[in-house]
Amino acid sequence: xxxxxxxxxxxxxxxxxxxxxxxxxxxxxxxxxxxxxxxxxxxxxxxxxxxxxxxxxxxxxxxxxxxxxxxxxxxxxxxxxxxxxxxxxxxxxxxxxxxxxxxxxxxxxxxxxxxxxxxxxxxxxxxxxxxxxxxxxxxxxxxxxxxxxxxxxxxxxxxxxxxxxxxxxxxxxxxxxxxxxxxxxxxxxxxxxxxxxxxxxxxxxxxxxxxxxxxxxxxxxxxxxxxxxxxxxx
Amino acid sequence: xxxxxxxxxxxxxxxxxxxxxxxxxxxxxxxxxxxxxxxxxxxxxxxxxxxxxxxxxxxxxxxxxxxxxxxxxxxxxxxxxxxxxxxxxxxxxxxxxxxxxxxxxxxxxxxxxxxxxxxxxxxxxxxxxxxxxxxxxxxxxxxxxxxxxxxxxxxxxxxxxxxxxxxxxxxxxxxxxxxxxxxxxxxxxxxxxxxxxxxxxxxxxxxxxxxxxxxxxxxxxxxxxxxxxxxxxxxxxxxxxxxxxxxxxxxxxxxxxxxxxxxxxxxxxxxxxxxxxxxxxxxxxxxxxxxxxxxxxxxxxxxxxxxxxxxxxxxxxxxxxxxxxxxxxxxxxxxxxxxx
Numbered sequence: 001x002x003x004x005x006x007x008x009x010x011x012x013x014x015x016x017x018x019x020x021x022x023x024x025x026x027x028x029x030x031x032x033x034x035x036x037x038x039x040x041x042x043x044x045x046x047x048x049x050x051x052x053x054x055x056x057x058x059x060x061x062x063x064x065x066x067x068x069x070x071x072x073x074x075x076x077x078x079x080x081x082x083x084x085x086x087x088x089x090x091x092x093x094x095x096x097x098x099x100x101x102x103x104x105x106x107x108x109x110x111x112x113x114x115x116x117x118x119x120x121x122x123x124x125x126x127x128x129x130x131x132x133x134x135x136x137x138x139x140x141x142x143x144x145x146x147x148x149x150x151x152x153x154x155x156x157x158x159x160x161x162x163x164x165x166x167x168x169x170x171x172x173x174x175x176x177x178x179x180x181x182x183x184x185x186x187x188x189x190x191x192x193x194x195x196x197x198x199x200x201x202x203x204x205x206x207x208x209x210x211x212x213x214x215x216x217x218x219x220x221x222x223x224x225x226x227x228x229x230x231x232x233x234x
Numbered sequence: 235x236x237x238x239x240x241x242x243x244x245x246x247x248x249x250x251x252x253x254x255x256x257x258x259x260x261x262x263x264x265x266x267x268x269x270x271x272x273x274x275x276x277x278x279x280x281x282x283x284x285x286x287x288x289x290x291x292x293x294x295x296x297x298x299x300x301x302x303x304x305x306x307x308x309x310x311x312x313x314x315x316x317x318x319x320x321x322x323x324x325x326x327x328x329x330x331x332x333x334x335x336x337x338x339x340x341x342x343x344x345x346x347x348x349x350x351x352x353x354x355x356x357x358x359x360x361x362x363x364x365x366x367x368x369x370x371x372x373x374x375x376x377x378x379x380x381x382x383x384x385x386x387x388x389x390x391x392x393x394x395x396x397x398x399x400x401x402x403x404x405x406x407x408x409x410x411x412x413x414x415x416x417x418x419x420x421x422x423x424x425x426x427x428x429x430x431x432x433x434x435x436x437x438x439x440x441x442x443x444x445x446x447x448x449x450x451x452x453x454x455x456x457x458x459x460x461x462x463x464x465x466x467x468x469x470x471x472x473x474x475x476x477x478x479x480x481x482x483x484x485x486x487x488x489x490x491x492x493x494x495x496x497x498x499x500x501x502x503x504x505x506x507x508x509x510x511x512x513x514x515x516x517x518x519x520x521x522x523x524x525x526x527x528x529x530x531x532x533x534x535x536x537x538x539x540x541x542x543x544x545x546x547x548x549x550x551x552x553x554x555x556x557x558x559x560x561x562x563x564x565x566x567x568x569x570x571x572x573x574x
Contacts, residue, residue: 036331040338040563054343069287070328073294077332081339084298085312208299218287224280 001058004043004082005195008035008075009067009095010114010163014192015043017052023193025050030163030189035074043078057088059204061195064092066122066139066215067114073212080207089204093195094213096139099161100126101194102187104133108157115164116141122215123147125154132201141215144168148175157181163188243316243555246304246340247548250293250333251325251353252379253284257304258544259315263552264362268307269538269545270300275419282418283408290328297336304544312344319349319551321356322561323571325379330567338563349551350561352574354380355392357508359550360539368503368531374493376517377509377542378404378419381489383447383496384573390553392573395496396447403485404511406451410458410481414474424478425514431475433483435461440488447492454484486520493521497530506533512540 062079065072099112113123125137226233320337383396411420
């Protein structure tokens, strides 16, 4: 299948393309600069080089978050609009699962995460069972402290994959000690080609129905609900 | 990608600069084949104003459905579309990005030229949907985010001769509405209330320098707020209708007077009132009255083309199309874009 993959949910921007023979092309930058401007030129260049026209595509896979709100919207909007314009389905894949896929050969728990500010992280817990990456704890936004307490109750080693690993490494080791394993620089960057592999275990959907997974309400909504319920909100 | 030479091209236009997700199909710059607008007002009402993050979320959720609706309403398929036009800016950056990326994706997927459009040029060119232009012409663009006086010496030649130095007129309306306890969006409520009141409360009119066509509404807004608060502190009851009428009279006086003066100074043949605030009954009536005896003809586009919509983007894109102006795949949303 010719599948175009798109990920703009973090500073890493990636796009990949597969043909009947597997991954055909992959383009990644780890550069905090304007995904909105650079995504379509990257897709155009990549497809041109390997001589694949848009109308040849069978499906589009997108990292749907959680991650940077604006970033996720750029990728999801591009993916769903391209797919709808071409009359082909989309695959919406968790950005955390995409990152976890980089730990496929790790025999223990796989914990992809991204910093969500104010001591919180976007994270989930994954494990490879019979060769298939499975979700053990669903994607969520949580305080790193609470999350580590949860991980403390598990047994065996935990592979942490994150661009923000360095920033939180001390806190993680503090709780998990030698159980904590950290990814290489390369493994800490989500690869768009993983999205193509993951289409094998995700249902395709009509483009209209693809929406970002933010994992949390917008600030204004949180405040509004707090006020409605008479709670204070910091 | 280049535009073809036909002047009866069919453009799919997309507009997401604020809180309306809009798509339209416009033929030859003045025939509206469809005009679909999904307003988010109900969602933003609870916050008392547009929340950018919420607006961006809604745009992403609905964008392809709105485009589909626009094509369906026009009775066309993608293969009958010649190009895709989109609002490049100005506006809320996160909101603009959704439209820009959707337009790029659709244009790339279908191998169509991409036409960038300035939001204010869109508001001005809404007049094309009503009648042909006669140059030189003058446009007063008044909305929640803009108060601009624009001179057009020829087709698509925009020269901003006046603009607000602080709040946009629509912004002042929303703030005054809030002070008077009126629901969001405030403009129409103030307009309605004003029609029942007497404009007898002294409020400032900001004329600025004698020869300036610029506007300023923050002083007026503060004066209204002070008037209301002072009355409250003295335990007096102020007629909200009179406050609304006095505020509106001050805004309209300066808008109409400066437009009239500019029209005379530049000897324009046509004056266009555009933007969301063009729906204001008081402003429409005052403009009609002011230009009744004038050699310049007044055009006010229908309401549906005054508030944010994509048909106006298609109308403005026609001028770009004729000049062969297209964007590359690196087109981006630009929140503070200068008028072109």
